[in-house]
Amino acid sequence: MRSLRxxxxxxxxxxxxxxxxxxxxxxxxxxxxLAAGLPAGCVGSDRTPPPVPGGxxxxxxxxSALSSVGFSIEHRGRPLRGGFTAIxxxxxxxxGSDRPGGLYAAVGAGSxxxxxxxxxxxxxxxxYFDVRAHPxxxxxxxxxxxxxxxxxxxAKGVLTLLGVSRPxxxxxxxxxxxxxxxSHVCTFSLVRSEFGLVGGLTQGVxxxxxxxxxxxxxxS
Numbered sequence: 001m002r003s004l005r006x007x008x009x010x011x012x013x014x015x016x017x018x019x020x021x022x023x024x025x026x027x028x029x030x031x032x033x034l035a036a037g038l039p040a041g042c043v044g045s046d047r048t049p050p051p052v053p054g055g056x057x058x059x060x061x062x063x064s065a066l067s068s069v070g071f072s073i074e075h076r077g078r079p080l081r082g083g084f085t086a087i088x089x090x091x092x093x094x095x096g097s098d099r100p101g102g103l104y105a106a107v108g109a110g111s112x113x114x115x116x117x118x119x120x121x122x123x124x125x126x127x128y129f130d131v132r133a134h135p136x137x138x139x140x141x142x143x144x145x146x147x148x149x150x151x152x153x154x155a156k157g158v159l160t161l162l163g164v165s166r167p168x169x170x171x172x173x174x175x176x177x178x179x180x181x182x183s184h185v186c187t188f189s190l191v192r193s194e195f196g197l198v199g200g201l202t203q204g205v206x207x208x209x210x211x212x213x214x215x216x217x218x219x220s
Contacts, residue, residue, distance in 0.1 A: 060181045060217035062089035062105070068214045069107050074206030082114035084137075091217055093182075094145050094153070101144035103155050103172075105215060107137050128199050134162045139170075147171065153184065164195040172215070181217035 070083040086108030094101035110131040112123050124131045141157025151174035159168040172184035190209045193201065201207060 059220045060091045060093075061220045062087055062091075063181075063216045063218045064088065066183075066214075066216035068212075070212050072210045073208070076204040080114065080205075082112060084108065084111045085113055086111035089215060090220065091182075091215070092144075097145065100142065101153070103139070103141045103144050103157065105139050105213070109135055109137055128197070130162065137161050139168060144172075150174075159190075161195045162197065166194060175214070181219055183214070183216045186213040186215070187211065 064087045067087045067089075068083060069087055070081065072079045072081045074080070084107035087106070088108075089103070089105035091103050092101045108131075109129040110124050112120055112129060114120055114123070123129055126133070137160070139155075139157055139159045141155040143156040144153055146152075147154050153172040153174075154169065155172060156167070156169045158165050168188075170186050170188050172186050175183045175185045188211055190211065191207055192198075192209050193207050199205070
């Protein structure tokens with residue numbers, strides 16, 4: 001996987017009138033931090049924010065032992081598969097069409113794993129995930145609603161990767177879980193260059209990343 005070792009560096013409630021989307025997201029996370037009693041230092045564009053809004057009785061947190069985040073990317077015409085082992089998150093189900101739920105899901109960028117120690121170490125450097133500066137990849141949504149005619153949910157939110165935030169809508173397919181709460185499977189794709197992730201593009205590493213996320217929830 002020499003191409004992965006020589007690729008260029010990867011770059012990096014309603015919004016009130018007059019408040020930019022970025023400031024709105026950060027203020028939302030900051031408010032949640034205060035509500036959860038977390039230190040202000042944990043809040044940032046790609047730091048781990050606290051759980052999503054919602055009543056404590058209806059909130060779930062990720063069961064990290066049963067959840068998984070995997071990815072696949074093309075490398076010289078073949079799929080290269082990997083994943084992240086440090087998973088966190090929180091979920092509040094919607095209560096009818098007029099009361100959407102919330103979702104927060106994140107992985108520790110430093111937990112990337114592709115079954116190749118040298119490659120994984122390189123992926124953690126500033127050439128790729130730059131985990132010292134951007135330790136967390138996070139998705140946050142305060143607009144989780146049921147999909148009519150199914151048990152699935154649709155979440156409209158913001159994904160932040162390497163400090164770049166972009167809107168993302170995903171479908172959470174209800175699955176049979178092994179935990180004490182609901183389980184969801186989510187599959188989607190990203191064009192990594194849209195987040196400034198361009199390492200290896202000229203050495204045969206693909207631009208589109210396919211992800212499969214399994215979230216098993218337990219009561220908080």
